[in-house]
Amino acid sequence: MQTFGVYDLRCDYKKNPLGTDELRPRLSWKLFAEGRGMMQSAYRIQVSEDAGFHEPVVWDTGRKAGDSSVHVVYDGPALKSRTRYFYRIKAWDQAGGESGWSEPAYWETALLSPDEWKAEWITFKLPEDGEGNEPSQFLRKSFTAKGPVKSARVYATSLGIYRLFLNGKPADDTLFAPGWTSYGKRLQYQTYDVTELLRLGDNVLGVMLGNGWFKGNLAWQNQRNIYGSERAALLQLHLTYEDGGEEIVATDGSWRANGGPVLMSELYHGETYDARKERNGWNEAGFDDGDWKPVAQLEWSKNTLLAQENDPCRIVQELRPVAVIRTPNGETVLDMGQNMVGWIRFTVECEAGTVITLKHAEVLDKEGNFYVGNLRSAKQTISYTCKGGGAETYEPFFSFQGFRYVKVEGLHNEDDAGLLNRFVGCVIHTDMEQTGSFRCSDELVNQLQSNILWGQKGNFLDVPTDCPQRDERLGWTGDAQVFIRTAAYNMNVVPFFEKWLKDLMADQLPNGGVPHVIPHVLRPGDHSSAAWADAAVICPWTLYECYGDTRVLEVQYESMKAWVEHVRVQGDNEFLWNTGFHFGDWLALDAPGDSCLGATPSDLIATAFYAYSSKLLAKAADALGKKDDAQRYAALSEKVAEQFRCEFVTPSGRVAAPTQTAYVLALMFDLLEEKDREPAAAKLAKYIEDNKDHLTTGFVGTPYLCFVLTRYGYTDLAYRLVLQKEYPSWLYSVTKGATTIWEHWDGIKPDGTFWSDSMNSYNHYAYGAVGDWLYRVACGIDTDERKPGYKRIRIAPQLGVQLSFAEASFESMYGTVKVRWEKLPAGRFAVDVVIPPNTDADVALPGADLAAATESGSKLEAAEGVRSAVQEGGDVRLELGSGSYRFEYALLG
Template sequence: MTLSIVNCKTEYMTNPIGIEAGKPRLFWQIEADSRSAEQTAYHILVASSSEKLAAGQGDVWDSGKVESSQSIQVEYAGSELLAEGKYFWKVRIWDKEQQPSEWSAASFWTMGLLSREAYKGKWIGRKRDAEHNMQPSPHLRKAFSLKGKVRSAFAYATALGLFELHVNGKRVGDYFAPGFTDYNVRTQVQAYEITELLAEGDNAFGVIVGDGWYAGTVGFLGDKVYGERPFFMMQVNVEYEDGSKESIVTDHTWRVSKGPIVYSDFIMGEAYDARLEIDGWDEAGYDDAAWEQPDVRSGYNGNLVATNEPPITITKTIKPISIKKSPTGTYIYDMGQNMVGWTELKVTGERGTTVTLSHAEMLSPDGSLYLDNLRVAVQQEHYTLKGEGEERYEPHFTFHGFRYVELIGYPGEPNLDTVIGKVVHSDTPETGYLETSNAMVNQLYSNITWGQRGNFLSVPTDCPQRDERLGWTGDAQIFARTASYNMDVARFFHKFVWDMIDCQQPSGAFTDVAPDAGWIRHKNWNTRLNWFAPDNAGWGDAGVVIPWTLYLMYGDTRILETHYEAMAKWVEYLRINTDNLVRPDYANYGDWLSIDADTPNEVLATAYFAYSTKLLGLIAGVLDKPEEVSRYDQLFQDIAAAFRTAFVSEDGVIHGETQTVYVLALQFGLLTEELRLKAIGHLAADITKRGDRLTTGFLGVGYLLPALSDNGRLDIAYKLLTQEVFPSWMYSIKHGATTIWERWDGWTEDKGFQTPQMNSFNHYSLGSVGEWMFRYMAGIEADASAPGFRNAIIRPQPGGDVSSVNAHYDSLYGRVGVTWTLGADGSFKLNVTVPANTTATVHLPGIVTHIDAAAYEAGAADSEIKPVTQANGETVFQIGSGTYAFASQITNA
């Protein structure tokens, strides 16, 4: 057997710059040329230079041979890491025959500034332009000279607002940096290595600053939620070849001017006048004598932290599929996909001509853009031409949710190449793939992933088009598991958990949105109107659910350790605000946007109180806190008993009698065995009497199909999945949906559009069914006792009219793959792929007819496929890494 090491990462990243973790976690994957490949030991070297590492000198950390199978989440244990240190590392491993591998290729990471005192830059901006409410985006500039050849140069940049950094005329970084945080608490610092962009002699920095979430419009809370105008801060530390050092920082010596961006706002769009462009402004040699001196802010009281989220970037480009001229002479493009980002315009025309690009998700019945659901948002760009040949334009500090683009005032006749769609979101690479024999199920999966692309932008937004776009916690927690299958969201959710922690109240309550964005103040004002609750079940519980999800999917114990006390505060807050462990009924969201059902708030709130408590007991077990395990386990049992006493009758009827009350009681384990059997009967009966249709809203829908599948009604789960009559997932698809709608009745044949005040057509919550599609239909499940897919549970559950599934999930260890087919005669074939250094427990439905002969020999001790049990109509096998084939006969297919 030959093992090789690939895909080495530090803190989930490849060669990260400017991290601040004192004990970074290291990850690697293993490739093997045979089955059942295992790592039995590892040896890590960390060196202060690439030369020392190449020579085998681990002068920073030499782990020696460590007897361990761990290849993810391996914590650095060397000497103290220094600010701005650059560290090089490699690893080798031993297999189960005690044969060593070759060393991995070298990887590295660099540390950030690490202390507040290390930041020498000042916050600079431009004085307010009294003539306009919406301000032009300031252009900042600094010319400087370097005295010699540069060995290394690192920039540490941030903004209260957004920034776009240019070094000697070249843009550095991605979009919307430094991301959305509660600026009253923390601001992230972006680190860039810019060594290759600097030259001996004259150089220049150029920066454009945007209002962003800091000073621009945020949600429906208005603008200037955190501050009146944006500011920028940067420190560039340069080391010369002779070892000397120099820093260039933001201060009063920089210059500032307004430029062509008349205004740029997330919610209100952008106006850009190309006649005001400043040629060469970001390059050395430009004469900035006419520019202003910057306004220097006195200070900032929040924390400066290394960026804790993936960058926001353009991940795809889309060409429109059609163009139509409207009766008013405008041109309407169909991008063919509801997307998030912006459009790039290509235009030639006379100087002073203004072209407007207007964006919308849907068309009105008369063929015009449907704009009513935007509320006060304005998804438009206004571009004024400079009149110098072909011009290309795309906005700077705004984004839109749209499928349709209206081109207004275009000079001449546009074509399909005139606009290009730029898909923009946090860089969360795809990790999941799912394809079935059912074309509409495939479209559903596509809609789910596009909804995630559209709403995972620094925070998990609730919608990308109207005047909201906030990080609603309830939406995030119900979708977190689906999101984790679809894409690598480890860092994305790490950052979002910090957002929740930053706005956790002294009482222990978590807020409804994170970052807070003034929401608490908004809530307190509205409390006088008796509308907002001090907490909301299913929303605040995200503070426990999301960390647990990251543990399951990524084996991450650090997030549990870091936030354990915050989670405990939440559960304690819930406990003391009960009446004999029954939660009050004041929650104002409930099972949000359920359809033809009204789940009582007290039932839902008590169920979620139990669930958070149950998870906290599991988390305490992971962290080896046995006394707290006992305490929370007992509390959970007591809450479950209180739930039954208050809400469940002897015949299994649960107060409210909605699908959601039964689903939550079943999934959270709140019922006795006798009541469980009765409850599943009531749930099934309700679905059947409605013609196999659901009523669940945001909180119930994610657990609906799992509750049915876990309790013997897989048949109903598949009927709901493929139901085409309203309300259903397929109903929207039949009517052209390419993303998940916010509400089941966003548009219906008989009523048209729902109320425009709450009607997004790109809102991922109801797409939480994606979790069931991976865990049950495809059968790729995480094992809580061996998290991160150290041991995958492969348990496909075929049904309905889905006759085949091809799915995979790229775990931190590598790809877990499942392909199955079900014949009309009940013959079932299953192929499984398991990555090296992991195992899998395979549940094969039906009567076994074939086991991979190359890997199985009945009764052989060294067989690569080991039978475990045979019960409940399935045979269970334990397998090592590799690819395997099984077959069985399902008698009731």
């Protein structure tokens, strides 16, 4: 059995990606090793078109010295289209020990040239109903496989969303393809391996089309047909025969089309399905399509096509309802036990013509009745008409709902047990790998972490939406940027955000302005609010910090720079941002009257973020070797900070706006003179304590609040805020039964009434940004900017006297990082740490005495893997190699 080796090979973050058009993919791997202090000293990569790596090998690095094991760029011959490339890796440790070859992995290229698209866009118009709803189109094509097939690939996309079938079987388990992009500029296509679905002889391709984001209802202004008014499909099947011959079956005028049972399907409103109109076998050989009509060809560019970049959406989990509720109004309601996003699958046996209606809601009202007021115009309704004749099972095709409660109509004389057995909740989101976990001794905080994770699941459905239930579900930039660091702990989010950021760049205005939502579907003037548009800079930089990936900076750099330049030239003073509309500290509790903007002046917030984005842009320039830009934007950031002090800080060092958020931003972004920072932090702490340990911050101030308190020595106060149960607080919603994060601190008031109907989401992840603090401060797992992406790990847990333990695990690009601290008997503490191979770590043991602390029973200076140990004030600072460690000590003082 090997004690040192290579595993978990990735190509651009993915395991065995099928269908990429990246010409220089990045390869990453992890090391397993026994013992401590294990580092890679060299590696070797081989790439071959042959799974056995027989000659000729496409690319062989030979033994290459160095400890690089993530984002190693393929540097071999130009890649060919529609080709599977296998790769394997071996490594050498610091003592020269050589591993065996890893298990092979692969990536497969898609269509690398636009000229390879032989398909034509096809469409088919169906009559609309009285409300303007067009049924879903069903498209089919019969073809013959002329001999044994070695491989078969479908490359497909649509205007709208589509489902692909071959011989009656789904091409795969993905949903909502091709995803939501800025369709006029970027349209993804998908690759399907359908070799196993193909038959010798007669075969049938089938495609269903729905509105999706392309032409369905979007936003709250009843907008339709934003990108176009006709759904269409584009598809080509490449057959490679065993004898070496090839054949292409593509969408063209020979395809035939008709309607079917999906009479209406909208993302917001749900789906209407009449099973009596099913056309059994429509996507199989032998079906009589004599009454089907020829398709029409549609003029639409193929120049914007690109292979799928992000992970696809899938059903990732199934939930059973936990209870049947008979409400005071006489409604029959299923409780799923969790606010979730996806749909309900159900099985019924009813007479033909029976209509089953499902309506979806997040909460019940004060009296316990079904409540849909906060959905606004979104109907979230499924209507299914039975065909009769036995058991029939249904789930939607082109719609998703955000809900915990489901009102069931049309099923009569069913007892609770029967109802519970008929329904399954299918949880759907972008299928990202979960990488983080957090747990502590307070079960309410554990529920908070669960709520944060479920909020991410529900709102990371192809784009980072604000909410998944009402007539909105848009990629709000502000929500995304405040939450991205928490998101990157919970899940591997790089492909998800890389794709979204490219859409941000595509929709960015010529003058560098950034729309409020990406993709941009609001009014032309809805753009460039501080803290929202700053996502253009903050999100790429955060990905670089968390994954050590310079490519995201390279791709986004001009967009980042264009945004900062947009701010620089927007007014008379290039160092002050006091023009334009801003959301301010959105939903802050110190807002005057009925305003949502908060009491912190918008120009203070705008100028603070101007300084921050300029600083991050300078860092990005430095990371990319753009020295002139690095110096220029570092100087700009300093000038903006000086102007901030002139405009918003009194000569005595007070921030002119007496709000929690004003002080938080001034301290978080280092905008105050050094001498004024400690007094300002004391002032902030007093504001909170005078408010009986309650926050008043909104979307802008909340993510940074606890970090600022910790930085300036008020960690205990930060813990009191996090553990506060009274309104307003993170745990208040938990005590009210929340299973996701709320949009408003008082979405449900203490008396059971609601904040409002107009804007009251119960699945809105922005305030879940506190998860970053739980990982990064409570458990202390952080990356080092000098070696980003957890190549060098910083571990500095901050002990909370209110907790008896806290633990977090994070699957970095190098492997698992773990931290657990716990209180032991007799006033002692233990800190357990796991550092993955090929990394090292700076560790701070809070409150430890160097002379008395031990590691696995040994003095620190004698412990293997401890490279240095020094006393720094009340902490012991360690430099560690990889491995598992257990430190025990009594607290100083």
